[in-house]
Amino acid sequence: MAGPILMHMKTASAQQVPERWTEILGWVAAGEEVEVTQQDQVIAKVVPAPAGPTSSPDFLARARVIWGEQPAGEPLSEVVARSRGGDS
Numbered sequence: 001m002a003g004p005i006l007m008h009m010k011t012a013s014a015q016q017v018p019e020r021w022t023e024i025l026g027w028v029a030a031g032e033e034v035e036v037t038q039q040d041q042v043i044a045k046v047v048p049a050p051a052g053p054t055s056s057p058d059f060l061a062r063a064r065v066i067w068g069e070q071p072a073g074e075p076l077s078e079v080v081a082r083s084r085g086g087d088s
Contacts, residue, residue, distance in 0.1 A: 014038040
């Protein structure tokens with residue numbers, strides 16, 4: 001039976017981050033977590049984004065819940081046309 005595998009987590013001091021940002025992002029893109037330290041204390045972690053598609057908030061559905069299918073008032077297209085000096 002094999003023993004446990006110990007992995008050394010990458011670290012960078014807060015002062016090093018600006019000058020080593022490209023290198024740090026390379027580590028993260030390769031799947032590694034990077035601890036950011038300040039005075040020998042971990043203050044942040046830079047971690048890979050979760051795999052798979054990310055979803056965006058459904059702003060249209062949220063607007064429909066708030067204002068319904070047809071919000072009250074003048075259609076935005078008419079407001080824009082009028083502000084441009086055109087006919088509605």
